Structures are given as structure tokens and as C-alpha cells.
Amino acid sequence: MAYGIMDIGRNAFGLSSHSERLRPREFWAVNDVSFEVKRGGTLGLIGANGSGKTTLLKLINGIFWPDKGRITVKGRVGALIAVGAGFHPLLTGRENVYVNGAILGMSKREIQKKFDAIVEFADIGDFLDVPVKYYSSGMFVRLGFSVAAHSEPDILLVDEVLAVGDMNFGIKCLRKMHELKKRTDVSIIIVSHAEYVLRAWSQKCVVLDQGRVVYHSDSDDAIAFYTDEMSKRRLKEEKRNGSIFQSPMVKGVKFRNISGDLMDGINPGERITIEIEYQAEKKIKDPIFGIDFYDPDGQLIGGLYNSYESIRLPDIEGKGVIRVIVDPFILPSNSYRCEVKVFEEEISNMIERNVLETRLLVKKLNNMRGSTKLNQKWECSSNRDGVDIETTRNVI
Amino acid sequence: MKITSYEPDNSTKKGYRSVFTEIASELKENQWLIYQLFKRDFFATYKQSFIGIFWALIIPLTSLATFVILSRSGLFSVGKISVPYPIYAILGLSFWQLFSTGLVASSNSLVKAGSMITQINFSKKSLIFASAGQSIVSFSIQFVFLMALFLYYQFTPNITILLIPVIILPILLLSLGMGLILSIVNGVIRDVGNVVSLLMTFLMFLTPVLYARPETGILAKITNINPLHYLVSGGRDLVLRGTISEPQGFLISSLFSVVIFVLCLILFHLTETKICERV
Numbered sequence: 001m002a003y004g005i006m007d008i009g010r011n012a013f014g015l016s017s018h019s020e021r022l023r024p025r026e027f028w029a030v031n032d033v034s035f036e037v038k039r040g041g042t043l044g045l046i047g048a049n050g051s052g053k054t055t056l057l058k059l060i061n062g063i064f065w066p067d068k069g070r071i072t073v074k075g076r077v078g079a080l081i082a083v084g085a086g087f088h089p090l091l092t093g094r095e096n097v098y099v100n101g102a103i104l105g106m107s108k109r110e111i112q113k114k115f116d117a118i119v120e121f122a123d124i125g126d127f128l129d130v131p132v133k134y135y136s137s138g139m140f141v142r143l144g145f146s147v148a149a150h151s152e153p154d155i156l157l158v159d160e161v162l163a164v165g166d167m168n169f170g171i172k173c174l175r176k177m178h179e180l181k182k183r184t185d186v187s188i189i190i191v192s193h194a195e196y197v198l199r200a201w202s203q204k205c206v207v208l209d210q211g212r213v214v215y216h217s218d219s220d221d222a223i224a225f226y227t228d229e230m231s232k233r234r235l236k237e238e239k240r241n242g243s244i245f246q247s248p249m250v251k252g253v254k255f256r257n258i259s260g261d262l263m264d265g266i267n268p269g270e271r272i273t274i275e276i277e278y279q280a281e282k283k284i285k286d287p288i289f290g291i292d293f294y295d296p297d298g299q300l301i302g303g304l305y306n307s308y309e310s311i312r313l314p315d316i317e318g319k320g321v322i323r324v325i326v327d328p329f330i331l332p333s334n335s336y337r338c339e340v341k342v343f344e345e346e347i348s349n350m351i352e353r354n355v356l357e358t359r360l361l362v363k364k365l366n367n368m369r370g371s372t373k374l375n376q377k378w379e380c381s382s383n384r385d386g387v388d389i390e391t392t393r394n395v396i
Numbered sequence: 397m398k399i400t401s402y403e404p405d406n407s408t409k410k411g412y413r414s415v416f417t418e419i420a421s422e423l424k425e426n427q428w429l430i431y432q433l434f435k436r437d438f439f440a441t442y443k444q445s446f447i448g449i450f451w452a453l454i455i456p457l458t459s460l461a462t463f464v465i466l467s468r469s470g471l472f473s474v475g476k477i478s479v480p481y482p483i484y485a486i487l488g489l490s491f492w493q494l495f496s497t498g499l500v501a502s503s504n505s506l507v508k509a510g511s512m513i514t515q516i517n518f519s520k521k522s523l524i525f526a527s528a529g530q531s532i533v534s535f536s537i538q539f540v541f542l543m544a545l546f547l548y549y550q551f552t553p554n555i556t557i558l559l560i561p562v563i564i565l566p567i568l569l570l571s572l573g574m575g576l577i578l579s580i581v582n583g584v585i586r587d588v589g590n591v592v593s594l595l596m597t598f599l600m601f602l603t604p605v606l607y608a609r610p611e612t613g614i615l616a617k618i619t620n621i622n623p624l625h626y627l628v629s630g631g632r633d634l635v636l637r638g639t640i641s642e643p644q645g646f647l648i649s650s651l652f653s654v655v656i657f658v659l660c661l662i663l664f665h666l667t668e669t670k671i672c673e674r675v
Contacts, residue, residue, distance in 0.1 A: 004584035011405065011667045019404045062517040065402045074400040082515035088436050090443045095436070102432040103518050131443075154397065233412045252661045 001067050003360040019067035029055045031211040034069075037155075040185040044192065044202030044219055046226045048233075052211040053191045057081065057157050060189065076105065078153025084144030089133035093124060093143055096132050100147045114150045121176065124148035142169055149176050156180070158190040174200070195223055195298075250340050252277040253291075265361035268373035271327035274304070276340060283317040287345040291324065293336040293360070307343075332371035333364035402637030412662075419521075419665050426519040433526035438533060452534035453541055456489040463606045475608030480549045483542070487635060488605040490538040491628040494564055496596040498531035502575025504589045506671060510576055514670055520668050521661075524579055528572050535564070543552050545643045554638035566650035567627040573657035576664040587625055603628060623649035 003023060022028065030052040037043050045053045059066055061077055086103040087096045097118055101111040111118075124142040127135060135143070156177075162275060180186050190201050198219055205222035207215035207229075215225045234290055254275040257263050266272055276289060292303040304324050306313055313322070338354040364371060442448045460482060466472040467481070477484045490643035505527040506513060506520065513520065539560075546553060550582075582588040600606075603624045610616045619625045633641045640646050 001584060004670065005581075007670045008580060008584065008667045011670060058514070059402065062400065062402055063514065064672045065404055067404050070401055070403045071397065075397045077517065079516065082511060085512045086433075086436070086509075086514050088440045090440045095439065099432050099436045103512070103516060105518065108428050267398050280537060339582040 010343070022103075028211050030059065030066075033206075033208070033211070033213050033347075035206055035213070035216060037187050037189060037323045039074075039154075039187055040181075042181075042190070042202045042204075044190050044198040044205035044222070045208060046191075046193075046198065046205055046222060047208035048230070050210075051208040053208055054159060056193060056208070057159055057189065060155075061157060073155065075154025077155045077157065078104065079153045079157040079159070080145065080148050082133075083148055083158060083160045084140050087132050087140070087144065088130050092126040092131055093122075093135070093349065097143070097147055100144065101151065104148060104151045105360065106151050118146045118150050121149070121172070138166060138169065145173060149173070149180070152180070152184060153186065154184075155187045155189070158188065158192075160191055160193065170193075198223060249278055249280060249342050250276060250372075251279050253338065253340050253356060255357050255360060264359065265363050266329060267365060268333055268362050268368070269328045269330060271325065272329040274324045274326070276322040276324075277319075278316065278322065278342070279319050280316050282343050283315055284317045284342070286345040287313050287316050288345070289313070289322050289324075290341045290343065292339045292341070293331060295334050295336060301334070301336070329362070330372075331362055333362045333368065333373075334371060336360045336362065415662055415665055419661060422519055422521060422555060423525075423529070423610075426522045430522045430526045430529075431520060433522055434529035437526060437530060441530075449524060449533075449537055452537040456486055456493065456538055459489060459600075459606060460485045468594045474606065475610065477608050479551065480545075483545050483549060483551060484608075484636075485606050485630070486538065487632045488541055488628055489565060490535055490542065491564070491631045492600055492603070492605045492624075493538065493625075494531050494535050495567050495624060496600065497534055497580070498568065498571035499575050500589075500593055500596060501527040501530050502572065503578035503592050504577045505575075506583050507586070507589060507675060510675065513675055521576075521664065524572065524576055524664075528568065528575065530567075531571065553635050554640045556634045560631070563631045566646075566653040567624075567631075569657040570623070570627070570653035573660035576660040580664060580667055580671055583675040599624065603669075620645075622650050627653070 003026075007019075033052075033056060035043065045105070047053050047055065054170075057079070058064065059071055060073065061079055061081075062073070084100065085101050086098075088099070091099070097115065098111055101118075106114075122139075122145075124139045124143060127139060132140065132143075158177075166319050177188070181188070188201060190197065192198050192201075202219050204217065205215075205219045206213055207222050207226050209229070214229075215222050217225075254277075255263055255266065256273040256275065257266055258271045260273075263296075274291060276291075288305060288307045290303060290305040293301050304326065306324075336359065338358050338360050340358070365373065431538065441451075445451065447454070460484045463472070463474065463485060464481065467474045502524045505523045509523055512518075545551075578588055578592060582592075602618060603622055604610065604619060605628055609619060609625070609629065626642055629642070630646040630649075633639065661663040
């Protein structure tokens with residue numbers, strides 16, 4: 001509070017506020033962040049909660065000034081941030097569209113021209129002339145978003161607002177943003193935690209951590225970096241919270257083919273033996289071993305868990321090997337990331353967060369169609385000149 | 397395309413002359429926004445209320461009633477008043493209300509807008525100006541009631557009553573100016589909003605709104621230097637007598653109001669972003 005008065009006082013009297021210095025109990029919410037977004041460019045902002053993303057958006061929006069450095073913006077900035085700002089509960093939707101539009105910087109003529117489009121997009125039907133306090137939260141958001149989306153700024157700031165509303169609305173929003181992008185070549189800066197949103201909407205991404213830029217590159221790389229960072233952090237956090245084992249429990253994973261040879265690439269449809277070497281420092285009762293196979297997009301394609309098959313393994317202690325035999329291994333051809341996990345008694349009781357990761361390649365053969373090898377048997381029967389001819393061809 | 401750049405101490409760097417042009421263009425661009433915000437507050441106040449617009453009359457009527465009772469019972473002397481007391485009181489109260497409701501509304505307007513300010517970049521001055529519009533509406537309603545009183549007491553006001561729109565300008569500017577700066581301080585120190593409301597009641601009793609101008613004593617001395625007195629009684633005299641009885645005082649107070657307004661407008665412009673960080 002005292003700082004507030006001081007700042008106001010200094011500004012009022014035209015004194016420089018020396019804002020580049022931190023006073024006691026202040027911290028940099030955003031520090032040493034520099035980037036450029038050209039017209040039509042799209043940038044994603046990723047970061048943990050509290051890393052400064054929203055503050056950065058507010059700075060670009062001009063809500064408050066930076067304490068150090070400079071921000072230059074060409075054109076009008078619009079934000080899909082506080083949808084429905086300025087909505088007064090007692091006013092009807094119609095009245096609120098005008099208020100909200102005016103607050104967002106639209107002129108009277110603009111709103112009148114776009115009014116029908118705004119109402120149609122929001123799809124609230126007769127509720128337009130009902131006081132907004134009777135709206136469901138979805139309708140509220142739809143109307144607010146509709147006004148904001150039609151304000152056609154040169155630069156659009158989006159702050160995780162696409163998470164609200166039902167699925168149909170989400171699709172509508174994205175489509176509208178697509179349309180905006182195509183029509184007006186708007187520049188977009190988007191903050192999101194959803195991978196698919198970032199991939200679809202940003203060419204490049206900036207990863208923020210505690211106010212600083214820690215990575216700035218193409219979206220795919222940035223997302224990978226961020227997820228890595230997050231898992232590393234989670235690991236550290238959980239180690240600190242006390243995992244009983246000091247060294248990893250799963251020591252290694254090996255894949256063997258039908259002849260017993262070690263491989264990391266197999267032909268589809270083959271028999272495969274998976275060997276898990278473990279070392280249990282403490283006795284584990286009713287262990288559950290799980291091996292999950294993820295494709296490059298992060299989708300879980302298949303997994304092996306002894307608990308799913310209602311198979312109980314004996315209690316384990318010390319060193320040992322667990323073997324799983326899969327015949328045939330029917331996962332489609334792909335490069336899989338395998339995660340090996342261990343649980344005690346229940347899947348909710350995961351012993352080792354330090355999941356062992358390895359890779360397994362299921363090869364694609366030449367005589368395969370697509371990525372799945374299907375065991376096939378072909379038959380043909382035809383009728384010619386009244387005589388039945390049967391020909392059978394088997395293909396295995 | 398408009399190029400905006402944000403730097404620390406933005407406004408102060410650019411110099412005072414640019415401040416004027418910035419303020420002027422901002423107000424010009426946002427006329428419709430001010431109107432919309434005013435409309436919003438207006439409808440919101442009166443929509444779900446049964447008494448509705450008549451709220452504007454309740455306060456002056458209750459104050460009037462209190463004073464009538466006090467003076468009739470001999471506890472308080474309202475002094476020498478040549479016109480029927482209700483007319484005198486309501487007239488004074490209407491002008492006073494212009495100032496007090498305007499000031500209270502503006503000082504609280506930024507805090508009331510709350511999240512809107514921290515999430516959208518829009519003209520905050522518009523909020524202040526729109527809230528002042530409220531006081532003009534109440535003033536108009538009270539004036540209509542005044543007309544009714546004139547009819548009842550068969551009192552004909554002077555032709556100068558037509559000058560009312562001009563005469564209320566100084567007091568409006570004073571209330572706007574103080575509202576501008578108080579709204580900023582209120583954003584940082586929330587006590588200010590409450591203090592202002594209390595202060596208004598106190599000030600009203602300090603100013604000869606409901607009683608005649610005191611000739612002697614400490615109250616007389618205070619009244620001599622109270623700009624509000626000159627602005628309120630100036631308006632009142634104009635309606636009742638046709639001239640302003642203390643023209644010098646009125647002129648100085650008007651000048652004072654204009655100066656305050658301009659100064660506070662500039663101050664607001666220089667400091668408005670600071671409360672976005674803290675409100």
C-alpha cells in the first residue's frame with residue numbers, strides 16, 4: 001500500500017519512479033523477456049502457473065507499463081481474456097452487447113453493423129432480451145466471447161479462455177479464430193496448457209519459468225522441452241516427498257524375440273518376450289508390473305499389466321527378473337516409447353515414479369498394407385456357365 | 397495503423413504538452429463509451445427497484461423533514477429566510493447533491509469496476525465521467541420536484557432559472573476533479589471511499605445548504621472561505637432572486653473549481669496505470 005502511494009506520488013510529480021530497482025518484498029513477475037511477433041505471426045506462451053504468462057499478456061495489452069524495457073505494439077489489441085467484462089447482471093443481453101462492445105473499443109456503427117452476426121454466433125436465442133443474470137454460465141461466456149471475437153483487433157491475445165463452454169462451442173470458437181486469421185491476418189499470442197491448442201495455433205512458442213524466458217523455438221520443440229521440465233520437476237518433488245527407495249527399482253528392460261535374441265526392433269505379429277530386471281530393497285507384496293506403449297503423439301496404444309489379467313505375482317525382494325510373453329505382438333508398426341512401472345498391491349499405489357523408459361520399434365514390412373499386419377485367409381467362389389468352380393487361396 | 401509503445405514512466409517521459417493532447421483525444425474518442433457506461437449504471441440502478449427514480453428524492457426529502465422538525469421544535473434556528481423553507485432547502489440540497497453524489501460515485505467507480513480494469517485496457521476516465529452523469533440525473537429529478545413545490549407555494553422563480561445549466565458547471569467540475577484523484581487513491585487505500593461518504597454529510601452541515609448564511613461566529617468564518625458555499629448559494633440566489641449575492645466569491649470558487657479539475661485530470665492521466673497494478 002505504501003509503495004502504491006509512493007508510485008502514484010512520484011508519477012504525479014513527474015519524477016522518475018526508478019522502477020527498475022526492486023524494493024523489499026517485491027519480485028520480478030516478468031524478467032528479461034524479449035521477443036517479436038510479426039503481422040500474421042502466432043506465438044504460444046507456455047509455463048507453469050505463476051510463471052508470468054498472464055502478466056506478460058497484460059503488459060502487451062497496455063494495462064500497466066513495464067518497469068524496465070519497452071513494448072511496441074502496432075495496431076489495435078484485442079483480448080479474449082475477460083469475456084463478458086462490463087456485463088451488468090440486470091441488463092439484458094442486447095444491452096450488454098452494446099456496453100461490452102463499447103468497452104472493447106468498438107464504435108457505435110461497428111456494433112450496429114455486426115450486431116446480428118454477434119447474436120447469431122452466440123446462439124442464445126430468445127435469451128437475448130432477458131437480463132444477463134438469468135443466463136447459464138455457458139451462455140454468458142458465449143455472448144461475451146462473441147462480442148470479443150467480433151471486435152476484430154490487429155493483435156489477439158488469448159488466455160486459456162477456450163477451456164470454457166461446451167464442446168460444440170469450443171469448436172465454434174476455434175473455427176471463428178481460423179476465420180479471423182484467414183480474413184484479417186491477425187497476429188495471435190496464446191496462453192494455453194493444452195498441447196493440441198498450442199500445436200494448432202502457434203508457429204513458435206516461448207516457455208516462461210518464474211518470469212524468465214527459458215526456451216523460444218518451434219512449438220513442437222518448446223512443448224517437448226516444457227513437458228520434460230515438468231516431469232523432471234515432478235520427479236524431484238516426489239523424491240523430496242519421500243519415496244522409500246533410494247535407487248530405482250526397475251534396473252533394465254530387455255526385449256527378446258522367438259529365438260531368444262535381444263532386439264529393440266521386431267516384426268509385427270511376432271512373439272516377443274519382455275524381461276524386466278528389478279532390484280527391490282524392501283519386500284514388495286503383491287507387486288503389479290506395468291508396461292505401457294506410447295506412440296510418438298503420446299497416445300497410449302497398448303499395455304501389459306498383470307493385474308488386468310488377474311494374475312498375481314509372488315512377493316518380491318532383492319534382485320530378480322520378471323518375464324512377459326506376448327504372442328502375437330499385435331501393435332501396429334511404429335516407434336513406441338515404453339514406460340515400465342511397478343505398483344504394490346494396487347495401481348493407485350505406485351512404488352516407482354521414476355519410470356523406466358525405453359524404446360521399441362515395431363518394423364514395417366514390405367508386404368504390409370498400412371501399419372498393421374493382418375493375418376488373412378482369402379476365398380473365392382464364382383459361377384460360370386452353370387458350373388460351380390471353387391478356388392481357394394490361402395495367404396498367411 | 398496506430399503504433400503504441402509502453403515504457404516505464406510513460407507519460408512523464410513524453411512531457412506535459414503531450415499529456416493534454418492525449419487526454420483530449422481520449423475523451424473525444426470515448427464519448428460513446430461514456431454514454432454507454434452511464435446508461436448501464438442508470439438502468440442498473442433503477443431496473444429492479446420499485447421506488448426507482450424516486451430514490452433521487454428520498455434523500456433531500458428526509459433531510460428536509462429532519463430540519464423542519466428541528467427548527468419547528470426550536471432546537472435549531474435556520475436563520476432568516478425570505479422564501480418558504482422547503483423551497484430554500486430543496487434548492488440548496490439539489491445543488492449540493494450535484495457535488496456530493498457525484499463525488500461519492502466517482503471515487504468508488506474504479507474500485508467498483510474491479511476486474512474490468514485489471515483485465516481490459518479501456519479508457520478509465522470514461523468511468524469517472526459516466527458516474528458523474530448519475531448526479532446530473534438526480535439533479536434533474538429534484539428540479540422537477542422543485543417545480544412542483546413552486547406551483548404549490550405559488551412562487552414564481554426568476555427568469556434567470558434558465559441559466560441553471562451554466563451555473564452548475566463549476567460545481568460539477570469541482571466534483572469531477574476531486575473524484576478523479578480520489579478514485580485513484582481509493583484504489584490503493586480503500587478507506588478513502590468510506591471516508592468520503594462520511595465527509596459529505598459533515599460538509600453538508602458545515603455549508604449553509606439547509607440554513608441561512610451565518611453572520612457571526614466560527615461558522616461564519618469557515619463559510620467565508622468555503623468554495624462550496626459560494627457555488628451552492630450562487631445557484632440558489634440565481635433562481636430565487638435573479639442575481640448572485642456574492643459574485644466575487646462565486647467567481648473565485650468557479651476558478652478554483654476549474655483549476656482543480658484540470659490539475660486532477662492531468663494527475664489522473666499520469667497515474668491511472670498504477671492502480672491497475674494494485675486494485
